[in-house]
Amino acid sequence: MGQSTSLIRTTKLQRTYQMGKNTVQALAGVDLEIERGTFVALVGPSGSGKSTLLNVIGGLDRPSSGEVWVSDLELGQAPDKKLVSFRRDRVGFIFQSFNLLPTNQAWENVALPLMLAGRSRSERRKRAENLLEQVGLGDRADHRPAELSGGQQQRVAIARALANDPVLILADEPTGNLDSRTGRDVLLLLQRLVREQNVTLLMVTHDMNAASYADRIVHMRDGKIEQIETIERTAEAVA
Amino acid sequence: MTFGDILRTAWSNLTRRKVRTSLTSLGVTVGIFTIVVMLSLGVGVQRVIQQQFDAIGLENVVVQPRDAERNPYTRYVRPEREVVISPAKIAEWQQMDDIVSVTPIVDVNESISKRLVLPGDAAATIAVGVDPGIGINNPFETPPTALAGVLRPTKDGEIVISQRALRRLGLTAEVNNLIGQKVQLIMETPRGESQSFDYTLVGVSSVDNNLVALTPNDSIALKAWWFNEPDLLDKEGYDYALIRAKDLNVARQLTTQLRAERFRVQSVETVLELASKIFLVINIMLGSVGGLALFVATIGIMNTMIMAIYERTREIGTLKAIGASRSNIRTLFMTEAGLIGLFGGIVGLLGGWGVGRILNRVALAYLEREEVPIRGDFFYIPPWLIGLAIGFGLVVGIVAGLYPAARAARLDPIKALRHE
Numbered sequence: 001m002g003q004s005t006s007l008i009r010t011t012k013l014q015r016t017y018q019m020g021k022n023t024v025q026a027l028a029g030v031d032l033e034i035e036r037g038t039f040v041a042l043v044g045p046s047g048s049g050k051s052t053l054l055n056v057i058g059g060l061d062r063p064s065s066g067e068v069w070v071s072d073l074e075l076g077q078a079p080d081k082k083l084v085s086f087r088r089d090r091v092g093f094i095f096q097s098f099n100l101l102p103t104n105q106a107w108e109n110v111a112l113p114l115m116l117a118g119r120s121r122s123e124r125r126k127r128a129e130n131l132l133e134q135v136g137l138g139d140r141a142d143h144r145p146a147e148l149s150g151g152q153q154q155r156v157a158i159a160r161a162l163a164n165d166p167v168l169i170l171a172d173e174p175t176g177n178l179d180s181r182t183g184r185d186v187l188l189l190l191q192r193l194v195r196e197q198n199v200t201l202l203m204v205t206h207d208m209n210a211a212s213y214a215d216r217i218v219h220m221r222d223g224k225i226e227q228i229e230t231i232e233r234t235a236e237a238v239a
Numbered sequence: 240m241t242f243g244d245i246l247r248t249a250w251s252n253l254t255r256r257k258v259r260t261s262l263t264s265l266g267v268t269v270g271i272f273t274i275v276v277m278l279s280l281g282v283g284v285q286r287v288i289q290q291q292f293d294a295i296g297l298e299n300v301v302v303q304p305r306d307a308e309r310n311p312y313t314r315y316v317r318p319e320r321e322v323v324i325s326p327a328k329i330a331e332w333q334q335m336d337d338i339v340s341v342t343p344i345v346d347v348n349e350s351i352s353k354r355l356v357l358p359g360d361a362a363a364t365i366a367v368g369v370d371p372g373i374g375i376n377n378p379f380e381t382p383p384t385a386l387a388g389v390l391r392p393t394k395d396g397e398i399v400i401s402q403r404a405l406r407r408l409g410l411t412a413e414v415n416n417l418i419g420q421k422v423q424l425i426m427e428t429p430r431g432e433s434q435s436f437d438y439t440l441v442g443v444s445s446v447d448n449n450l451v452a453l454t455p456n457d458s459i460a461l462k463a464w465w466f467n468e469p470d471l472l473d474k475e476g477y478d479y480a481l482i483r484a485k486d487l488n489v490a491r492q493l494t495t496q497l498r499a500e501r502f503r504v505q506s507v508e509t510v511l512e513l514a515s516k517i518f519l520v521i522n523i524m525l526g527s528v529g530g531l532a533l534f535v536a537t538i539g540i541m542n543t544m545i546m547a548i549y550e551r552t553r554e555i556g557t558l559k560a561i562g563a564s565r566s567n568i569r570t571l572f573m574t575e576a577g578l579i580g581l582f583g584g585i586v587g588l589l590g591g592w593g594v595g596r597i598l599n600r601v602a603l604a605y606l607e608r609e610e611v612p613i614r615g616d617f618f619y620i621p622p623w624l625i626g627l628a629i630g631f632g633l634v635v636g637i638v639a640g641l642y643p644a645a646r647a648a649r650l651d652p653i654k655a656l657r658h659e
Binding site: 055058060061080081084085087088089091092093095099101102103104112113115116117118121160164 | 240241243244248251252254255553554556557558559560561562563564565567652653656
């Protein structure tokens with residue numbers, strides 16, 4: 001069991017890949033603790049293992065050795081079914097290229113995790129509209145992704161990540177496909193959600209400016225944590 | 240994920256690529272269309288033939304006595320008989336359970352010369368035959384009808400004559416006015432002996448022959464005089480008996496029993512059983528043609544699904560990341576493939592039905608022109624064929640979807656998400 005204050009705890013986490021005849025060590029012993037309700041940015045050059053760490057914490061990938069606890073679940077040893085329900089009920093994913101389903105309307109995209117969980121259509125619609133309202137797209141519920149701008153699409157994706165009321169949101173370069181202005185809006189939105197809903201957000205980025213919106217910045221290099229930086233923020237800066 | 244959600248999602252994915260979906264299901268359509276047209280033709284023709292046999296009456300059993308040995312030398316010596324359909328036998332059969340009726344029939348041989356005359360006026364005489372009245376209609380001819388009175392005499396001394404014979408006798412008045420007319424049948428042996436028999440006309444038949452119909456007793460009387468054998472009925476019995484059983488099963492049992500008693504028994508059912516076997520073979524052959532088309536269609540669906548999965552790899556990765564299980568993904572793609580098949584099946588069924596209607600009209604128009612009195616559905620779609628067509632379409636789709644869906648379910652979400 002993890003400590004009561006920390007949501008995520010990894011110990012001696014290793015992940016190696018077989019690339020042809022070479023063995024690549026994506027994670028080379030990561031020990032990390034993240035408390036509930038924090039906004040953490042994972043930064044580092046490409047190949048530093050930050051995306052692998054995100055995938056392992058999100059239950060998409062399994063560690064080669066070591067432990068990874070999210071709340072009271074150890075993901076490394078959990079059966080596949082547990083991982084599926086973990087992703088479906090307790091985690092929200094945000095991707096660089098939004099990954100909305102093109103045939104679905106905005107609200108249907110938001111409600112996808114609820115559909116997978118088998119909720120009724122009317123309940124889904126209500127919850128999705130509520131969430132779209134929260135991300136400032138209350139009037140776009142019936143639009144398809146192609147009819148929305150990049151920033152709007154990412155906000156729909158954020159609403160989707162919130163749909164199952166997750167304890168943890170994992171974002172992989174959420175501003176990578178956005179211009180700096182809309183990127184800023186998205187980051188402010190994420191920051192606000194963490195504060196208001198006490199959700200834990202883990203964001204992978206290589207953009208130091210984007211990372212500066214986080215409460216803590218975890219620097220990674222060669223599959224290891226190099227440094228953890230805590231950002232002190234005054235009340236005015238937050239506003 | 241509920242099944243309704245699966246269906247809705249599958250449907251919206253299919254409508255995303257309308258042309259591709261339609262073309263893919265066209266393969267199934269062709270296969271199902273072929274099967275429906277071929278099988279409905281097979282079933283329809285078989286049914287029309289069955290109806291013709293039904294008109295004959297499958298529950299009818301025709302019993303004949305068995306001749307001990309044919310005498311090939313003369314027509315003046317009556318044949319010896321091994322078993323006889325005596326009046327007692329007829330009565331015995333009538334007493335049996337599940338027997339509707341037993342009709343004795345006497346065959347007055349064509350070679351027994353007899354002429355029909357009007358009393359007192361020997362000028363108009365015509366040679367006639369006696370219609371034994373087996374009671375079984377030739378399905379390829381319109382059955383005779385009574386133009387006036389009855390078709391078969393019911394009492395001794397009564398006669399039914401064809402309209403054609405009456406005309407040739409010079410009786411051209413309105414047929415209803417001829418009922419009650421007295422006529423005579425004159426028989427002559429080659430030795431010069433002759434005898435006349437008096438009858439009262441009770442019916443005019445539409446038979447296109449010089450035929451008269453008499454009661455069994457009157458027919459026996461003719462033969463008894465010809466063979467100079469007053470006890471003919473006791474010695475030789477009737478020539479046939481038509482036994483009408485309650486149903487086919489009874490007829491079948493009766494046939495077996497009577498054959499054991501050394502009677503000669505004809506039953507149409509034997510012929511029909513053979514016909515059914517032939518039709519089964521034909522149906523299987525015709526169905527196989529459609530089956531081949533369906534096999535090709537299966538490969539087409541598989542190809543389309545593999546392409547769709549390749550195109551939607553990222554989408555599958557996303558779904559898996561946000562909590563879709565393998566079985567969710569598998570069910571989704573199987574449903575898509577199944578819908579393609581189902582859609583093709585329904586269209587094929589409707590097409591097959593439509594084409595069947597058109598071809599049926601053509602066939603009926605042809606038969607009418609050729610004056611063949613057969614009507615019916617030559618392209619008949621029984622309920623099981625509807626189920627078979629739609630079910631086959633669905634199964635073809637699902638089978639075609641098995642492998643692609645399993646592939647989609649197995650995709651590694653991380654790789655799938657990175658897929659361009």
